[in-house]
Amino acid sequence: MEALARDHDLVLFGATGFVGELIAGYLANHAPAGLRVGLAGRSKEKLEAVRSKLPVAAQGWDLIEADSERPDSLAALAEGTRALFTTVGPYAKYGLPVVEACARAGTHYGDLTGEVSFVREAIDRWDALARTTGARIVHACGYDSVPSDLAVLLLHQAAEADGAGGLTEVQLVARAKGGFSGGTIESMRGQLDGMRADPVLRSLADDPYSLSPDRATEPSTRQPPDLGWVGRSEDGMRTAPFIMASANTRIVRRSNALQGWAYGRSMRYGEVMGMGRGPIGAVIAGATALGLRVFGAAVALPLTRKLMDRILPSPGEGPSEAARRSGWFHSQVTASTESGRRYRAVVAGPGDPGYAATAVMAGEVALLLASDGDRLPPSTGSLTPATALGVVLVERLRTAGHTYEVTSLT
Known part of the structure; x- marks a missing residue:
């Protein structure tokens, strides 16, 4: 697939939610200088409120309005970033269009789901396409699992x-x-x-x-x-x-x-x-x-x-x-x-474990997907933390x- 021009290296979708704010805070403190990060959600006003509480390094991050019920906004979101991490759940209700957008755009994807039926449906629908476009679709990137x-x-x-x-x-x-x-x-x-x-x-x-x-x-x-x-x-x-x-x-x-x-x-x-x-x-x-x-x-x-x-x-x-x-x-x-x-x-x-520790795990997964692709296993498609990120994630979590x-x- 022809590479798209990307405005961002990483977008956090659902940044105004409870866990989303925690992950945004972790990224603000650990993202390397120069990483192009965006915060996405349905309300720009709420995104501005989240960003205002982050360290100075995050005050220039872009704010992007997107909605799981608006496929056009998700397509633009996925096409504009190398990696997308989503906290927008329940995933069975809101997650499949996000997986689809990332699979079509060849954009690496991470989430926090513990919903087996959602993961199964995402595999059945979008694994083959993601392997074709080179997207890593990585589920269960928090305390589970x-x-x-x-x-x-x-x-x-x-x-x-x-x-x-x-x-x-x-x-x-x-x-x-x-x-x-x-x-x-x-x-x-x-x-x-x-x-x-x-x-x-x-x-x-x-x-x-x-x-x-x-x-x-x-x-x-x-x-x-x-x-x-x-x-x-x-x-x-x-x-x-x-x-x-x-x-x-x-x-x-x-x-x-x-x-x-x-x-x-x-x-x-x-x-x-x-x-x-x-x-x-x-x-x-x-x-x-x-x-x-x-x-x-x-x-x-x-x-x-x-x-x-x-x-x-x-x-x-x-x-x-x-x-x-x-x-x-x-x-x-x-x-x-x-x-x-x-x-x-x-x-x-x-x-x-479900919040403070999960913010560390999710944040490190997101940073790996956005900036360390050459160190990761070569697998693409619908993956797991072990098969997508392996010992590279272990090393980063030890450091964290x-x-x-x-x-x-x-």
């Missing part, structure tokens, strides 16, 4: 370097301190509503290989359930279901399949939350598992949903700055291999203060 995806990539690379064979049993135990924003709640509601209304979406949600590039060739390996009950990790920690497992596990399995099942043809991968040890840990794990099911049921019923709407944050609302600063995340991923060797990866960082470590256990 960067830590999961990169941790398993590093475990695979360690095992491969030691000649230990493919990964067999892999489990992530997540611990974190953080909150929810209204946008996240709205996205969860949308996914639950879609699954209730559409049996195809329910089937997709139940399929552990739903994001595979070629479902028919996936192995018949039985995968751990996404929403089990309480359990115990191998080091004795009580565990509960991890609400993000349904998205993260499918991203990791897609990464494996996109690389010819390099991680292991029969790899079993699951994620749980670590809740503590002993009787107290068991009680917390049980309460958490029950609470997740009660939340799902409450959102499903009109009466209880109205009650919850009064309590839960609305779109545009989220944790306070103090709460974001006090948050943290820590994921420990243990892997067994075909040779019997075992490895452990630790991924951790400061800040509320996040931990990515792998240890051989045996």
Whole structure:
């Protein structure tokens, strides 16, 4: 495809949203001098308000009016930049036209989605076109699913370097301190509503290989359930279901399949939350598992949903700055291999995982897509953080203060 003249190196679409403002702030403090950045959204007035709060280096950034419901504005947006990062969700409602515009323009794309059905539809519609135009379409570039995806990539690379064979049993135990924003709640509601209304979406949600590039060739390996009950990790920690497992596990399995099942043809991968040890840990794990099911049921019923709407944050609302600063995340991923060797990866960082830490992850992804293309894997089309950005993203996140470590256990 003939290269377009680009006015910008990077555009952040949805800069006036709760997470969008956080990412804009991160970019303002970390974008290299000379990088041509634009902030995009539906209201120029609101964009001006966001820009006014940014450091001096960002005061010259362009402000661009664009709307997901106006395809012409999205086409102009995509054609005018090398890379576009979008926070405009729920993605099933607003995201597909943005993916299409980037795929057609050969513009690199990143998002924060945890919506499996949206990713599947974006793959089916626009993967082939993006491969033709050279666009990297990279989904799930925040807390879901960067830590999961990169941790398993590093475990695979360690095992491969030691000649230990493919990964067999892999489990992530997540611990974190953080909150929810209204946008996240709205996205969860949308996914639950879609699954209730559409049996195809329910089937997709139940399929552990739903994001595979070629479902028919996936192995018949039985995968751990996404929403089990309480359990115990191998080091004795009580565990509960991890609400993000349904998205993260499918991203990791897609990464494996996109690389010819390099991680292991029969790899079993699951994620749980670590809740503590002993009787107290068991009680917390049980309460958490029950609470997740009660939340799902409450959102499903009109009466209880109205009650919850009064309590839960609305779109545009989220944790306070103090709460974001006090948050943290820590994921420990243990892997067994075909040779019997075992490895452990630790991924951790400061800040509320869904907001402060996600702003770091998303910001680094956006900067890589905009300015470091020659260092990235050559793949194009619908990708994952591991297959699009790989160890280059790991290096940048380490520099940004996040931990990515792998240890051989045996």
